[in-house]
Amino acid sequence: MVTIDTAASKRRPRPHAHTRGYKVFRVVNVTVLILVMITMLYPFLMIVAQSFSSDTAIRSGHVSIFPVGFNLTTYRLVMGDATFWTDYRNTVVYTAVATLIAIVLTTCYAYVISKKHLRGRGVMIGIAVFTMFFNGGLIPNYILITSIGFRNTIWAIVLPNAISVFNLLVMKSFFENLPLELMEAAQIDGLNTYGILWYIVLPLSKAVLATMVLFYAVSFWNSWFSAFLYMDKSELFPVTVYLRNLIAGASSASSSGAGATDVAQVSANIQSVTMVLTVLPILCIYPFVQRYFVSGVMLGSVKG
Amino acid sequence: MESIKMFTTRRGFLLTTAGSAVAITLSACSGTQSGGGSSAEGLQNTSGAMTSFKAGDPFMATQALNVSMLFSDAPTYPNKSDWLLWSEITKRTNITINTTLVPASDYGQKRSLLIGAGSAPTIIAKTYPGSETAYVSSGAILAVSDYLDLMPNLSEKISKWSLSSNIDSLRQADGKFYLLPGVHQDPWQDYTIAIRTDVLAQLGLKSPTSWAEFRTFLEKIKASHPASYPFSDRFNVTYPGGNVLGIASVGYGTKAGWAYSNFTWDPSKKTFVSTPKMDEYKALVEYFRGLVGDGLMDPESFTQTDDAAIQKFVTGKSFAISTNAQTVANDYTKGLTTNFPTATVDKMQFPSGPAGALLDPITKLENGLMINASIVKSPNFVATMQFIDWLWYSDDGQEFTKWGVKGTTFTKDASGKRMLDPGITFISMNPGAPKHLQKDFGFSGGNFAYGGTTELLQSTFSPAEIAFQKSIADYKLIDLAPPAPLNEAELEQATLMATALNDAVSQGTVQFILGRRAMSDWSQFMSELDAKGATKYVDLVNGARARYLKEHP
Numbered sequence: 034m035v036t037i038d039t040a041a042s043k044r045r046p047r048p049h050a051h052t053r054g055y056k057v058f059r060v061v062n063v064t065v066l067i068l069v070m071i072t073m074l075y076p077f078l079m080i081v082a083q084s085f086s087s088d089t090a091i092r093s094g095h096v097s098i099f100p101v102g103f104n105l106t107t108y109r110l111v112m113g114d115a116t117f118w119t120d121y122r123n124t125v126v127y128t129a130v131a132t133l134i135a136i137v138l139t140t141c142y143a144y145v146i147s148k149k150h151l152r153g154r155g156v157m158i159g160i161a162v163f164t165m166f167f168n169g170g171l172i173p174n175y176i177l178i179t180s181i182g183f184r185n186t187i188w189a190i191v192l193p194n195a196i197s198v199f200n201l202l203v204m205k206s207f208f209e210n211l212p213l214e215l216m217e218a219a220q221i222d223g224l225n226t227y228g229i230l231w232y233i234v235l236p237l238s239k240a241v242l243a244t245m246v247l248f249y250a251v252s253f254w255n256s257w258f259s260a261f262l263y264m265d266k267s268e269l270f271p272v273t274v275y276l277r278n279l280i281a282g283a284s285s286a287s288s289s290g291a292g293a294t295d296v297a298q299v300s301a302n303i304q305s306v307t308m309v310l311t312v313l314p315i316l317c318i319y320p321f322v323q324r325y326f327v328s329g330v331m332l333g334s335v336k337g
Numbered sequence: 338m339e340s341i342k343m344f345t346t347r348r349g350f351l352l353t354t355a356g357s358a359v360a361i362t363l364s365a366c367s368g369t370q371s372g373g374g375s376s377a378e379g380l381q382n383t384s385g386a387m388t389s390f391k392a393g394d395p396f397m398a399t400q401a402l403n404v405s406m407l408f409s410d411a412p413t414y415p416n417k418s419d420w421l422l423w424s425e426i427t428k429r430t431n432i433t434i435n436t437t438l439v440p441a442s443d444y445g446q447k448r449s450l451l452i453g454a455g456s457a458p459t460i461i462a463k464t465y466p467g468s469e470t471a472y473v474s475s476g477a478i479l480a481v482s483d484y485l486d487l488m489p490n491l492s493e494k495i496s497k498w499s500l501s502s503n504i505d506s507l508r509q510a511d512g513k514f515y516l517l518p519g520v521h522q523d524p525w526q527d528y529t530i531a532i533r534t535d536v537l538a539q540l541g542l543k544s545p546t547s548w549a550e551f552r553t554f555l556e557k558i559k560a561s562h563p564a565s566y567p568f569s570d571r572f573n574v575t576y577p578g579g580n581v582l583g584i585a586s587v588g589y590g591t592k593a594g595w596a597y598s599n600f601t602w603d604p605s606k607k608t609f610v611s612t613p614k615m616d617e618y619k620a621l622v623e624y625f626r627g628l629v630g631d632g633l634m635d636p637e638s639f640t641q642t643d644d645a646a647i648q649k650f651v652t653g654k655s656f657a658i659s660t661n662a663q664t665v666a667n668d669y670t671k672g673l674t675t676n677f678p679t680a681t682v683d684k685m686q687f688p689s690g691p692a693g694a695l696l697d698p699i700t701k702l703e704n705g706l707m708i709n710a711s712i713v714k715s716p717n718f719v720a721t722m723q724f725i726d727w728l729w730y731s732d733d734g735q736e737f738t739k740w741g742v743k744g745t746t747f748t749k750d751a752s753g754k755r756m757l758d759p760g761i762t763f764i765s766m767n768p769g770a771p772k773h774l775q776k777d778f779g780f781s782g783g784n785f786a787y788g789g790t791t792e793l794l795q796s797t798f799s800p801a802e803i804a805f806q807k808s809i810a811d812y813k814l815i816d817l818a819p820p821a822p823l824n825e826a827e828l829e830q831a832t833l834m835a836t837a838l839n840d841a842v843s844q845g846t847v848q849f850i851l852g853r854r855a856m857s858d859w860s861q862f863m864s865e866l867d868a869k870g871a872t873k874y875v876d877l878v879n880g881a882r883a884r885y886l887k888e889h890p
Contacts, residue, residue: 089675094648116415175454262450265437267415278440279412301644 084108084305091301107306116267117275117307124271127260128253131191135249136242138195143204144230158205165198171262178263189263190271194256200245207241208234247322254315272311280304379484379713385431385720392489396727398431398720405458407451408436408784409444413775420779425742432724434460441783452477459721461707462784466507466699469516469707473509474825479708480513487719488726490734491517498522502817503702510822510881512889517725519703519788524696526687526809528580530568531650531660531669535681547689548588548624551657555633558656568628569635569655571646577639577847580659582621587697587815588690589624591617593846596697599838599871600878602818609821609882611875613842613866619859620691625850639847643668652676660684662802666765683801686808698814703787705729728785735793738785741778755796765799821882831877834870841869 078098083091087102095101111117146157169177174193183189211234219229235242257273264270385398410416416438427433437458439447444463451457452472461478472478485492495504500520507514530551536558537544545551558567572580575595582594592598592612600609612618628634635655638646649655651672660669665684673680689695706729712718728734740747740755747755757766763774763781774780781797788794795803823831845862848854854862863871 089671094652171450172453175450175456179454179456261440261443261447265439267410267438270440274440275412278410278442280442 080305080308083301084309086302088302107302108310111303111306111310117272117310119268120270120272120275121311123269124254124273127187127190127271128250130187131194131253132246132249134191135195135197135200135253136245139197139201139204139245139249140235140238140242142196143201144208144234146201147205147208149209161196161198161201175262184263185265185269190256190259191253194253194259197249197252200248204238204241204245207238211237243322251315276307276311279307379718380487382713382716382718383720384716386717386723387720390489390723390726392493393731393733394489394727395733396430396723396731398717398724400431402432402717402720402724403435404432404460404717404721404724405435405437406460406784407448407458407462408438409441409463410438411441411775411783414773414779414782417777417779420777421742421745422738422779422782422785425737426728429737430724430727432720457709459709459712459715460725461709463704464516464707465704466516466518466702469507470509470828472707473515477710478515479710479712480511480515481517481708482508482513482515484722487722488517488730490726490730490732491520494520494522494730498701500701502819503698505820506699506702506817508820508822508885510824510885512885516705516707517729518705520730521701521703521788521794522791523810524698524700524814525791525794525806526584526696526700527661528584529660529687529805530581530584530685531658531665531682532685533656533673533680534683535677535679536656544683544685545688546686547694548585551685551688552624552628552633555628555657556631559631559633562656565654565656566635566649567633567655568638568657569641569646569649570638570659571641571643572659573639573641573643577843578625578850581638582625582846584659584687585621585624585690586618587695588688588692589617589621590690590692590695590815591615591621593618593621597839597842599835599842599874602816604816609818609875609878611866611871613846613871614863617692622846622849623856626852626856629850630852636851639850647672653680657685662798662805665801666799684805686805687812689812694809694812695815696809696812698817729788732790732793735786735789737780739781739789739793739797741774741780746774746778746780753792764797766797819882820885821878822885823877823881824884827877827881831874834874838866838869838871838874841866 075098079096082096082098082100084107085100085103085105086096087104090096090101142157142161145151146154146161148154151157168174178184178189178193183192215233215237216229219233224232255273257271257277260269260271260274261277264274267275385400385402387394387396387399390396408416416436423434435458437451445468448457448461448464449471452461452475455477457477469478481488485495495501498520503520504514504518507516507518509515532544532554534544537554540557540561542554542557543550545554555567559565570578570581572578572595576582576597579595583596584594586593586596592601597612599612601612601615602608603610625634629636629638635641635649646655646658647668650658650669653673653676658669662684665682669682673682687696706725708722708725712721715721728738740757743749745758746761747757749755757763757774759767760770761772761774761778762768762770772778775782780786795806798806845854845865849856849859849862
């Protein structure tokens, strides 16, 4: 499709390419997008600049997007904190395991409910959709997780959030759009249901799988609430909880009259360094896979 | 403050609501208002307890015990299992504390969840007075007032330091109290205004001691720096102008900002009155309206972030800002001296107001702890209460949790002055030393070390801070409000009214201060507050007071 489009565009100039209105549109469009980009980029650059600046310069308001009073001391200090690395490792493990489980369960569920001839399909979809609107509530969930012995284990984080209904419906829609004839042919050639899924459907679904992996991985990387609820030991926390405690704890304690012994004075410099270190892996991967985010949402949205 | 903070996030609100819902449900099912049962319950559970335990005695359990504790994990000194604090507690008391760690940032939420789910540890630390009310009706929290006999050190401090009326303010509808607060020997004040003392000297002025003198100080600065707003303030979290309105309201004889309450005790009338309807409240608003109107106070003071206000101060755009002892050193002095090497900044004496030089005696109570009611059924109940009494309320326990182990982390000379070991640093002591009292040993942490004698409190203060505390030593104390606990139905009604009422008061107050509403609108504003239940709220509290008096003459 892309090749044909390109060839066609070479042969036939776009009808509005040289009109005055189109040029004005392009200028306005580019200007607005540049402004949006600056708005998005500025806070990020400021955080990076602060992470390399001295605390005094930050407090004095001298730091914008370039470091002032360049120093790497805080990087050395934070990277020397064993808890930070323990929590960082936890985040990597939780994200990897949770994403793997989530992708397996979501794929299986979505494949099943994409079969229109399946008896009880409506109920299975209904059960999934029901959980989008209603849930047991925090305290019942906490009691459930505790009573089945998941508290202070990785399972408390990875299992309750294993299936995102939104992702499930996207996948279901994608599977529904695969040509039925392919599966029938595979069935005639002797493949059973699992064989069809493994040898035919999954190889054709790499795009949606990549998207789902990305969706799940980013969501698990950023999540902190489950760990906060179900983990009671700092060596089990993900780095997001560490970071949240560092930032939210510091600002609330110093702003609300907390006891003098508990006033956490975390410098803006340390906050910035921690943020940069936490966001770094996602930042390295994101540019290479971000196109899936756009295409992923569109997947399965158009029938025919 | 903590209870207000709890509602600043949607999750926090949901958690608290869920916690309250469970508490109410449990209470409805049990059909009682128990808070740990009658005073006799649990007293026979003496396993591990000392047979004779008096105030000042060391505590040592007669058998090794474990006690669970909800622990607020501070980001600046995260918990370490090998802290000397933990091993020394076990060595001295034969009791091992098993912690459930909760990040300090969301401590209140997790506490609500654990209590609501019935999974709370025995000791629930870091609870501010008032926060316990939501859990009382569930019966999940121990009515500690029933067991003061097991706590000789606390009992002694209540009587020696005249804390009865402070403790009375914690009493609930059943006349009992459920929170073991941190207790101070004397009231103290941390928050005030920080001012540029170098500019003060240049202008030949004395440091202001009252709100009227503070205005004169700002006027003189405005005259010499006409383009500036001399006072640009911070601390707007949870309440616009939270700190400055709060500290000013003491001297004005009312309640505002962080100290705001919909009702204030009027000792002359022996009744509660609606706070925003007090003449004193109006006078307070007019004072700040005058500052803003005359260009002496930055109108952004009520909305800007802390960082924005700090930047204005350290870059010389403003000359006064709210502060506590720590922010003077950490937020202002460093940045200011970078920009202006000769600049100096210090705390201003806590300003007196039209009502006089006053302090709120409520500062004698500090955050404290709740105890899980199920502990009464434990064979170790009495030992646990003795342990809590020794660690949190005995002089030895308080010195230990603040300074550590004598001969190891600190030394004490003949005059009683403590010196930190040269290899250990804390606040401004021994800068550059390789070890840190909080980070490496766990002492002076927020879960244990608070309250105590004034001598102990001030033992880690800087000379400037001690001078500040001395300057307010002869201030008079305002009358504490007597107990007027609401019952469950009233509490629900009050909570419903409070949300709308508090919003209306804070928004209206700022509108009048910023000049967006004319003072001629004030009576209209009062009518608006009445429509939101201002008078009804006070009637509810006065009704509760009358009932309390009748039931507990």
